[in-house]
Amino acid sequence: MSSVIYQGIFFLFILLIIALPLGWYIKEIMQGRIPKGVRFLQPVEHFFYKAIGPISKKEMSAKRYAMNVVLLSISSIILLVIILMTQHFLPGGAAVENLSLPLALNTAVSFVTNTNWQAYAGETTLSNASQMFGLTVQNFISAGVGISVLAALLRGLSQVKKKALGNFWQDLTRSLIYILLPLSLILAVLLISQGTVQSFKSGVGYQGLEGKSLWLYLGPVASQVAIKQLGTNGGGFFGANSAYPFENPTLLSNFLENIAILLIPAALIFAFGFWVKDWKQGRTIMIVSLFFLLIAFIGVGFSEYYGPQFSQVIGATNLEGKEIRLGIGWSSLWSVATTAASNGSVNAMLDSFTPLGGAIPLFLMQLGEIIFGGVGNGLYGMLAFLLLAVFIAGLLVGRTPEYLGKKIEAYDIKMASLVILTPLMLTLFGAMALVLHPEIMTWLTNRGPHAFSELLYGATSLANNNGSAFGGLLADTTFTNILGSLLMAVSRYLPIFAILFLAENMGGKRRAALSSGTLSTVSPTFVSMLIIVILVIGALSFLPSLALGPIAEFFTMK
Template structure:
């Protein structure tokens, strides 16, 4: 480990803390439906959309109606993307003449991008046309991200409102987030990427000659526009197979830093927005402090392990840290930081191959997803997932100290706790169930490249990434088969919406409750004790569930490595 490496990590967090309030204020304006400086330019577009679709943005919805509209919208997006991929061979903007994507592959990809997972079993530049990349995938990147933020707003209203029957309007929330937040930011971001060498063209490829005189054909396309929303929307699906390790997606150290910042920027801002919404900014800062505690612990372990390197290679005379699977232009520190950022959020973009990390270095990205990706998390999804853990934490605190289980002025009763447990239990049930099936079936065992604990880790990571809606992978898993496309597709859908429905039910129930002023019998939820309790609940409830599977995978892999055994 080096001073420069730690400086990068500290500077990264410091920049994000500076951005938290400005981003939070912008999000709060959208949460309240207030005017922003962009309304003069984009307001007519918003109003035109409402007129064309027959939507009244001022018409509030109860949680059931909000959920139904959200589910119908996402189902239509899934069918649309599936149709684009299946018809790719006859649609325009297909200069290389790619055939239609197969049924199981189109099924998996359509679900993947609808659920903000962006798992990719294929090589983008060798499978998808420019039209499929833009119309099928980039649009989904915007709308799936906007859906997540809209859902976070709905839960915020549940905590903030008093004796209310509604939690907002799904269509208004989603439209405002897309129009006034994601599109403007991505427009500026894409220009920045183009200025740094990221292509933005409808050309399919370019022929070049290397310094050695070898002729090569390099794939091109509308990369910058997809790259911008890929990061800001915590989507992660790359235009190229190598994702953010590809120089056309992530050319240099500056773009690498900006990509990491953009993954976390909206998630940081939403913690401030939550505090503002419930009338107590300390609540938002307490949540952010708990998230950062877990994040920094994960970064420290990953950086330490990758900088330490592989002792087996050291014995063979290859000293130094672990550079396998990493880009020289980024190095160990930036690669380790990127891996923790992208899995703490539900992004899934990678600038290094996690399969090539050391056993414990690769375990942290895996554990980040298994915790529910609530350490900052995906845009919207991270904060509402973390608030589910907060409900459990305040309930446990009430049992331990005999105080009234209240959170931000709302009594936490049996209904909220049951729904929170139901939502949190979805992840381990599907992850461990899917991993178990794949680990004992012929079709499942045909996927991992490696044998032994590392091969098991590849399968476990695949289902963890799918259910957690992350999209990254241990690169050794060959998942482009009917078995994995089908299994992981179903896992992605369940992992997204079987958490959202209980969460919206909680929002509706909380909105209907009266405000309960804090009293001497209330458990304080803003100080260091509360932050520590939140960290403990996330690690115990979210982490210990997966300890046996981690012991069979990365922990066993690490013990074998330090004893000189390779698989």
């Protein structure tokens, strides 16, 4: 177990070393100050502005910014549905069938909302063209939208008596050209060097050990894996995700992909500190995020090493559902990283984890994907919790609730509450809808508390834009496809609207001078307060459901 902890500490050390300079770089890019090393890309940026038109030159209000986000998303969903429902007739699609409307809609909403929930195995269901021109493109755009909305919020928090939030098309273009594309290219090349497949061939035939003719699926895997990890999209080219050797061949590729999952979310925390010109504000969020991630990692690792149901079989070590080449340590670290960062890819079967080993990733999602979280949306979700903690702390000590010198008022708390409560309520609504469906028992492979855990995990993953699958729940039904589309869309866009209107309201305020009555948001006391607020909201909301699933299963096995 000690070696597992050392793995985690080493991983976090490398993550922070890389994320710090990347955070400064992202701040410079999103503020329009292009570093010399990447100025050769400026002609590409200007070309996109000309293609978009005059709308790319004007600063936008919250309403206009939100409408452009929605229009882009609706257009992307329609285009992706068309691609998926006609892929058999497109080049290279002769070997696959067209997707049904419910599955195509679910897949399109999933990738446009940065969820990447997949109710199918990609290598057998989609063509290479669908994967490249449909899914991979949306992996870039959905991550870019998250960074853009966060940039709008940071402008609102830092500017004074100015409600304009910048230009969505400029923010999106910069995030794609200067951040996501270069990083993805570097990671893709590194993954190819480790053996991750990158080919335009759909596959090759070979003879198995028993003499049967078999088919090995290939495709442009490395290019999709790079952006799915860096953009916290998740999913996978192959159904087995990063447990599959052709998608994740070596320990080094596993380490690189795991770093990539948390790299931009961690860098954005540093970028926040640089942006508001107060690195201690970023430090507060980083400490809270590292605290939750490290505790979750130790909890999963301990549970998988000393799980009660395996004590008589393999010496109290749960290797079921894990790749032997990765072991318990890297499997546990991946499970908490992917659920903390709304990534959704897996390198082990979560359905085979011990009850508490599966409950911890589940709870990380139920906190609202704020522990590092998705690209952009993780940080603005954490900032919503932070504003709520400021408001509560101010009430408790009788001080004016202020953040970054601006008063926190009723309207701000309403918007922050929308951000916090939307995924929470949708998770419970989704679980209720699944439980009440008359055919639900035919969609589950287990019974008892474990079956409820599978169901609850599915609803949580959809409602929090994570996309990871616990396993054991039949996902490709008309009901689950439509329900999932609804959960993913509302959970993505309602918080975005709330964040943009919060940013506009904060941007129009004056900055008050610091005084003895100003509540410090960088002290150890406030850090503890923020942790308590996050835990209390999560515990009060989901403890009853967790008690029916993984907690009940744990005591049953005990």
